[in-house]
Amino acid sequence: MVLAQLGGSITRALQQMTNATVIDEKVFNDCLNEINRALLQSDVQFKLVQDMHTNIKKIVNLQDLAAGHDKRKIIQQAVFNELCKMLDPGKSSFVPKKGKTSVVMFVGLQGSGKTTTCTKYAHYYQKKGWKPALVCADTFRAGAFDQLKQNATKAKIPFYGSNYCIAVPSFLYSYMESDPVKIAVEGVERFKEENRDLIIVDTSGRHKQEAALFEEMRQVSEATKPDLVIFVMDSSIGQAAFDQAQAFKQSVAVGAVIITKMDGHAKGGGSLSAVAATKSPVIFIGTGEHMDEFEVFEVKPFVSRLLGMGDLSGFVDKIHDNVPMDKQLEFLQKLSEGFTLRIMYQQFQNMLSMGPMSQVFSMLPGFSSELMPKGQEKENHAKVKRYMTIMDSMTNEGMRDR
Numbered sequence: 001m002v003l004a005q006l007g008g009s010i011t012r013a014l015q016q017m018t019n020a021t022v023i024d025e026k027v028f029n030d031c032l033n034e035i036n037r038a039l040l041q042s043d044v045q046f047k048l049v050q051d052m053h054t055n056i057k058k059i060v061n062l063q064d065l066a067a068g069h070d071k072r073k074i075i076q077q078a079v080f081n082e083l084c085k086m087l088d089p090g091k092s093s094f095v096p097k098k099g100k101t102s103v104v105m106f107v108g109l110q111g112s113g114k115t116t117t118c119t120k121y122a123h124y125y126q127k128k129g130w131k132p133a134l135v136c137a138d139t140f141r142a143g144a145f146d147q148l149k150q151n152a153t154k155a156k157i158p159f160y161g162s163n164y165c166i167a168v169p170s171f172l173y174s175y176m177e178s179d180p181v182k183i184a185v186e187g188v189e190r191f192k193e194e195n196r197d198l199i200i201v202d203t204s205g206r207h208k209q210e211a212a213l214f215e216e217m218r219q220v221s222e223a224t225k226p227d228l229v230i231f232v233m234d235s236s237i238g239q240a241a242f243d244q245a246q247a248f249k250q251s252v253a254v255g256a257v258i259i260t261k262m263d264g265h266a267k268g269g270g271s272l273s274a275v276a277a278t279k280s281p282v283i284f285i286g287t288g289e290h291m292d293e294f295e296v297f298e299v300k301p302f303v304s305r306l307l308g309m310g311d312l313s314g315f316v317d318k319i320h321d322n323v324p325m326d327k328q329l330e331f332l333q334k335l336s337e338g339f340t341l342r343i344m345y346q347q348f349q350n351m352l353s354m355g356p357m358s359q360v361f362s363m364l365p366g367f368s369s370e371l372m373p374k375g376q377e378k379e380n381h382a383k384v385k386r387y388m389t390i391m392d393s394m395t396n397e398g399m400r401d402r
């Protein structure tokens with residue numbers, strides 16, 4: 001999982017500080033230096049690291065702390081709060097209202113995952129009873145419309161776009177539109193007429209050096225007047241993140257960020273600076289290529305998970321989404337009671353449906369996503385499945401509950 005290494009390094013620095021017999025200035029500084037190093041190694045922007053360091057030093061003044069104060073707790077809390085602050089722009093994004101038409105435009109660098117994320121976003125709201133629709137205003141990348149069409153068809157979401165880029169017999173060109181502004185406007189109009197309450201406009205990927213494409217993006221935004229512009233950022237972007245994100249913010253009114261590919265092995269720290277560059281909150285993260293690998297992002301639970309302190313509310317949400325309603329209470333009770341062979345088998349079945357094991361375990365306090373070795377999530381998933389097959393045959397052969 002992206003950022004797992006960063007989380008592990010910060011946790012270790014805090015643990016070393018906690019293990020010291022006396023917390024003096026040296027121990028405190030060593031701990032902060034370790035944290036700074038971990039953040040910089042993970043590609044977090046230098047200015048953000050510097051600000052975090054200054055703020056913690058301001059908050060924790062060891063000399064002013066009276067005897068009896070738990071210095072360890074105060075330092076840990078300050079680090080936690082400052083990590084949260086780094087990810088929290090202090091304002092929330094526009095929230096669409098069910099039943100009232102909202103237009104949401106997706107922008108971002110090439111290959112950041114916009115098209116995939118548009119469908120995930122639409123699917124997320126569709127599951128909650130909304131009527132989303134997708135508009136493909138990407139006439140730049142060959143195959144973009146086909147990709148959106150394929151995703152939308154799979155999710156049973158209406159879509160609108162033009163096949164302009166695809167190589168087709170020339171007589172068909174007359175039916176195809178190459179102007180993304182025109183397509184976006186037509187698509188939005190059509191879906192407004194159909195009373196769709198969430199109209200999502202996908203745009204082509206671009207880099208800040210591509211002035212013409214930036215101008216095109218500005219025109220799509222001006223013509224469709226989106227209620228929300230979402231900047232999609234790949235978690236593996238590295239140090240270039242801040243400048244790129246800022247360039248998008250300067251051209252269109254970015255109001256929220258989605259970070260994709262959080263299931264990868266990238267250092268990931270660069271993507272965190274998208275918040276500072278756009279002054280907009282992260283609202284979702286992408287955790288895989290599939291439609292359901294998409295999570296609501298909340299700062300405190302995320303930092304909690306990062307530091308191996310768990311995210312019980314996220315864990316409970318996963319249970320709500322994946323374990324049948326009438327089995328949820330029983331599932332939680334059984335988890336708290338401990339396992340017999342049969343219960344373990346049943347709970348593994350439930351947990352497999354909740355997503356990759358490392359993500360599920362990282363929601364439990366005391367488990368760090370580092371515990372699942374990088375790149376081995378599929379193997380772990382397969383291993384659990386194998387254990388289940390073995391347990392299945394054992395229970396069939398007469399091994400029963402205690």
Ligand SMILES: Nc1nc2c(ncn2[C@@H]2O[C@H](COP(=O)(O)OP(=O)(O)OP(=O)(O)O)[C@@H](O)[C@H]2O)c(=O)[nH]1
Nearest residue numbers: 110111112113114115116205260261286287288289
């Ligand atoms: N592992 C993983 N892959 C992702 C995620 N989101 C998107 N992808 C993959 O990233 C690749 C690029 O995604 P697209 O949705 O085509 O990206 P795009 O931003 O629309 O691309 P352009 O239109 O060329 O700018 C695809 O192979 C996606 O399956 C994610 O959260 N995790």
